[in-house]
Amino acid sequence: MTAPKFDLTINLGHVLTFGGLIVTMTIGWATFDGRLRAVEKTLETATNTLIEQVRQGGELRALTQRLDRVERIVDNRP
DSSP: OOOOOOOOOOOHHHHHHHHHHHHHHHHHHHHHHHHHHHHHHHHHHHHHHHHHHHHHHHHHHHHHHHHHHHHHHHHTOO
């Protein structure tokens, strides 16, 4: 059995393969970066919406308590 032989020359196929790999990696990185930014923007919007809903919930709770007090006052009138 003979040992494997390695040809240490660089040919056009090697250059094209390496260039294609670099181009593919660059396009993939740009696409991934764009998608990641879109996800971050969506997450920021969702967070802001949740904060606003919590704030409005607190205001609604305070308004409900005030309304309950007014109803009790009206109910206790002679």
